[in-house]
Amino acid sequence: MALILGIETTCDETGIALVEDGHKIISHHVLSQASDHERFGGVFPELASRLHVPALPLLFNKTLEESGKSAEDIDAIAVAYGPGLVGALLAGLQFAKGLCIGLKKPLIAVNHVEAHLFAAAMNKNPEFPALGVVVSGGHTTLLLIKAIGFYEVLGETIDDAIGESFDKVAIMLGLSYPGGPLIEKIAKTGNPHLYPFKSGKVQERPLSFSFSGLKTAVLQMLKNYPEAHPADVAASFQECVFKDLLSKISMTLQKTGARSLLVGGGVANNKRLQSLLQELPLPVFLPPPELTLDNAAMIAGLGYHNLLHKGPSPLSLEPATRIAF
Ligand code: KG4
Numbered sequence: 001m002a003l004i005l006g007i008e009t010t011c012d013e014t015g016i017a018l019v020e021d022g023h024k025i026i027s028h029h030v031l032s033q034a035s036d037h038e039r040f041g042g043v044f045p046e047l048a049s050r051l052h053v054p055a056l057p058l059l060f061n062k063t064l065e066e067s068g069k070s071a072e073d074i075d076a077i078a079v080a081y082g083p084g085l086v087g088a089l090l091a092g093l094q095f096a097k098g099l100c101i102g103l104k105k106p107l108i109a110v111n112h113v114e115a116h117l118f119a120a121a122m123n124k125n126p127e128f129p130a131l132g133v134v135v136s137g138g139h140t141t142l143l144l145i146k147a148i149g150f151y152e153v154l155g156e157t158i159d160d161a162i163g164e165s166f167d168k169v170a171i172m173l174g175l176s177y178p179g180g181p182l183i184e185k186i187a188k189t190g191n192p193h194l195y196p197f198k199s200g201k202v203q204e205r206p207l208s209f210s211f212s213g214l215k216t217a218v219l220q221m222l223k224n225y226p227e228a229h230p231a232d233v234a235a236s237f238q239e240c241v242f243k244d245l246l247s248k249i250s251m252t253l254q255k256t257g258a259r260s261l262l263v264g265g266g267v268a269n270n271k272r273l274q275s276l277l278q279e280l281p282l283p284v285f286l287p288p289p290e291l292t293l294d295n296a297a298m299i300a301g302l303g304y305h306n307l308l309h310k311g312p313s314p315l316s317l318e319p320a321t322r323i324a325f
């Protein structure tokens with residue numbers, strides 16, 4: 001039995017978790033900074049780094065107390081070393097390394113995006129090869145998963161991430177940050193077919209994504225038709241984004257022989273997306289709601305897997321703002 005401590009600080013959520021054997025969540029806590037960043041209309045990196053510093057020891061103590069375990073019971077410390085904001089990553093990495101030195105335990109490096117996918121498979125038995133889709137505030141990636149740890153990227157965004165495009169369109173509509181859940185809410189009463197928005201096409205890369213043209217189209221439309229109803233704009237935008245995602249997933253199904261689909265990242269919370277995914281002809285695995293957004297349980301879970309298959313990481317581990325699969 002192995003008890004892994006997970007640490008997440010890639011963006012604006014601080015997360016600490018204790019997970020046994022890669023799947024049994026003993027205790028986990030997430031502290032979101034969203035309300036601190038709201039007035040900036042997005043994540044302010046310097047503030048994100050600073051807020052992780054007091055939050056980390058606080059959540060560590062809370063998670064440990066709740067678990068009934070002591071720090072000595074921890075077998076290894078898994079930390080998200082990227083991709084993310086460099087200052088935010090440094091806060092988590094330094095905290096993790098301090099614990100490793102103090103407790104004389106190994107450090108495990110975890111890729112945050114891979115962990116989002118792992119969250120969909122945790123405690124479940126998806127069949128491989130599987131398709132994976134990460135739809136978050138920082139990433140839009142479509143990949144083939146041969147097994148946990150073995151990936152082939154099929155498509156990525158060349159500009160804005162999918163969640164980022166929701167957040168930016170939300171600001172245009174006078175909504176606050178994070179905008180994804182607010183767009184979903186108002187879209188429920190809107191007409192998704194009123195505005196014929198088009199998703200971006202990436203030359204010679206049919207499985208890649210581009211959302212910045214769509215974002216500009218929404219802005220232009222709002223300028224030309226100031227009387228447009230936000231609910232209709234939100235619904236039309238959301239439908240356009242999800243139809244684009246679904247068409248790319250569908251295109252890969254036959255070619256890859258995928259037996260299941262794993263979906264991770266904050267946008268996976270969206271009920272309209274979930275209902276479109278259920279129409280696909282293969283089993284779809286989504287994380288439970290509390291593991292959809294950034295959290296440390298997915299870091300500890302994948303950390304256990306990494307420790308078994310790749311071994312510990314050196315204490316010289318550096319933050320990585322980008323990581324190629
Ligand atoms: O996975 P996550 O916490 O962050 C990153 O790793 O980037 O995802 C946050 C993103 C935000 O952009 C947020 O607006 C979006 O997920 N999001 C949603 C919904 N809930 C969160 N987007 C659309 N519909 C939702 N219900």
Ligand code: ZN
Pocket residue numbers: 112116136137265266293294
């Ligand atoms: Zn994330």
